[in-house]
Amino acid sequence: MEFTDQLAALSTRAIKQKDIIKTEEATKNALVMPFIQALGYDVFDPSEVIPEYIADVGSKKGEKVDYAIVADGKVTMLFECKNCGSNLIDCHASQLRRYFHVTTARISVLTNGISYRFFSDLEEPNKMDEKPFMEINLLEIDPQIIPELKKLTKNSFELDKMLLSANDLKYTREIKNLLESEFASPSQELVKFILGNVYTGLKTQPVIEQFTPIVKQAINLLINGRINDRLKSALTSDEEKKEVLEEETIPTKETGVVTTQEELDGFYIVRAILHEVVDVSRVVHRDNKSYFGILLDDNNRKPLCRLHFNTSQKYIGLIASDKTETKQPIQGLNEIYKYANKIKETVGFYEQAQSA
Numbered sequence: 001m002e003f004t005d006q007l008a009a010l011s012t013r014a015i016k017q018k019d020i021i022k023t024e025e026a027t028k029n030a031l032v033m034p035f036i037q038a039l040g041y042d043v044f045d046p047s048e049v050i051p052e053y054i055a056d057v058g059s060k061k062g063e064k065v066d067y068a069i070v071a072d073g074k075v076t077m078l079f080e081c082k083n084c085g086s087n088l089i090d091c092h093a094s095q096l097r098r099y100f101h102v103t104t105a106r107i108s109v110l111t112n113g114i115s116y117r118f119f120s121d122l123e124e125p126n127k128m129d130e131k132p133f134m135e136i137n138l139l140e141i142d143p144q145i146i147p148e149l150k151k152l153t154k155n156s157f158e159l160d161k162m163l164l165s166a167n168d169l170k171y172t173r174e175i176k177n178l179l180e181s182e183f184a185s186p187s188q189e190l191v192k193f194i195l196g197n198v199y200t201g202l203k204t205q206p207v208i209e210q211f212t213p214i215v216k217q218a219i220n221l222l223i224n225g226r227i228n229d230r231l232k233s234a235l236t237s238d239e240e241k242k243e244v245l246e247e248e249t250i251p252t253k254e255t256g257v258v259t260t261q262e263e264l265d266g267f268y269i270v271r272a273i274l275h276e277v278v279d280v281s282r283v284v285h286r287d288n289k290s291y292f293g294i295l296l297d298d299n300n301r302k303p304l305c306r307l308h309f310n311t312s313q314k315y316i317g318l319i320a321s322d323k324t325e326t327k328q329p330i331q332g333l334n335e336i337y338k339y340a341n342k343i344k345e346t347v348g349f350y351e352q353a354q355s356a
Contacts, residue, residue, distance in 0.1 A: 003150050005280075006038040007141055009272035012265045014114055014138040016334035021084040021113065028066065031113030031138070032081050034272075040154030041069055048154075053078070055099040065099040071157060078108040086112045093119070093128075100128040106159060107152065107166075114138050118152075120166050133170035183223070186215045263292040266307045266316075266333055270294050273340045274304070278347050291317065302350050305343050318342050321349045 010031070017030050033043045043049045053068035053075070069077035080096040082088065088110050096119070100108045108128055110117045117132040136145050148169060151162050182190050191212050195203050199211070263285075271280045284298045292309060296302040306317030308327060315327040316336060328339065 003038065003153065004146060005268050005271060006275075007138075007146065007149075008265070009268040010034055010038060011138045011141055012269060012333055013337075016332060018084055018114060018139070024081060024083045027084040027113040028081050031084065032067070032079065032111060035111075035113075035116065035138075036067065036069070036079065039069075039152055043067075050075075053103075055102050063099065065096070065103075068103070068105070071154075074104045076105055076107065076157070076159065077152070078103065078105045080108070080110050082110070082112045084113045088112060088115060088117055093117075093130075097128040101126060106163065118166070120163060120170075122163070122167050122170055129170070131170065131174065133166040133173065135173075183216075183219050186212055186219070188212075191215050257287050257289055259287045259292070260309065262333065263287065263307055263309055266292070266309070266336060267294055269333060269336045270305060270343060273337065273343055274347060277344050278351075296347060296350055304346050305339075319346050319349075 013034070014031055021027055021030055036043050036049060041048045048070055050068040050070060051066065052064045053066075055063050055065050055068075055078075065078045066081040067079035068075045069079070078096065078099055080099065093110055096108050096110050099105075100119070100121070106120055108119045110119070110132075115135060115137045118134040119128050119132050121127055121129060122133065123129050134145065134148060136142070136149060148165060150156055151158075151165060188208055191208050192203055194215055195207070195211055199207070201207065267285045271283050274280060274283055278296070282297050283304065284295055286293045286295060286298075286300075290308070290310070292307040293300075294304045294306070296304055303319050303323070303325075305319060306325060308315040308317060314330050314332075316330050316339060317325040317327050318339060319325055330336065330338075
């Protein structure tokens with residue numbers, strides 16, 4: 001499965017499960033372990049992922065960090081987990097900072113299963129920075145962060161490149177936050193800087209106070225102007241695309257087939273389930289009038305399951321070895337995970353038949 005697809009499936013899971021996860025252990029099992037797996041690490045292989053890693057700190061013995069990621073026999077990343085819904089405040093980070101100091105890790109992650117805050121030692125060697133260089137929220141994934149997060153995956157991980165990228169990310173993030181604050185409420189320093197370039201009189205306190213709302217208005221006009229330009233450009237582009245789509249979607253209109261985002265989300269979840277037993281590039285979907293089909297090898301003779309989402313009561317169709325379908329009612333996408341073993345078994349039917 002593509003990394004973006006895995007994150008999309010994780011996001012769907014987080015949205016569905018965040019309100020029912022009540023403990024730290026449940027947070028680890030439902031959200032953090034799948035996140036580590038999405039990064040390409042086998043959470044069930046202690047040579048790659050060590051749970052409850054002992055990180056003795058001075059006189060404190062038996063201190064444990066929730067997960068340590070190992071590469072080439074060295075600990076490279078630490079994960080400290082908190083209960084889903086917890087605020088990731090500084091006192092939590094201080095605990096992780098102690099672990100960071102006594103291990104070989106250069107990347108540490110503080111998470112509540114929803115938000116993942118990534119730290120390094122960019123300012124002082126072997127001392128975890130106070131501020132994260134990157135943060136991702138599964139409820140609202142920033143597409144611009146995905147390529148940076150991908151650099152931490154097992155197949156792409158190169159420490160030197162990651163640290164260089166982390167340095168840029170850290171200060172880009174801080175500058176962005178500073179600009180957002182200044183745009184919302186211009187400081188006296190910013191107003192003075194602007195007046196130095198546009199106002200020839202004395203920059204007295206009354207003058208600064210007089211110009212502060214003017215500066216804010218000018219910033220808003222600039223931002224709104226940029227947004228309007230983008231919207232005009234997008235609308236023009238959409239009109240051009242619409243002309244092409246009207247021609248291309250004639251067959252769809254004739255058949256009455258409409259693929260919904262919910263069906264695609266269900267497809268990503270099935271892919272996430274099957275990544276343990278098959279190359280997910282072999283798992284594809286075909287939409288039909290009455291159901292959304294998920295197939296192995298793009299072969300109609302190898303149905304894996306079917307999603308019946310066109311009525312108020314939704315069903316997942318499970319496929320038996322004789323190709324018969326059993327429809328099970330589900331209340332939402334999250335319930336697809338209840339049938340993970342059945343879906344995996346279906347792959348086994350076809351693989352065994354092929355090897356026979």
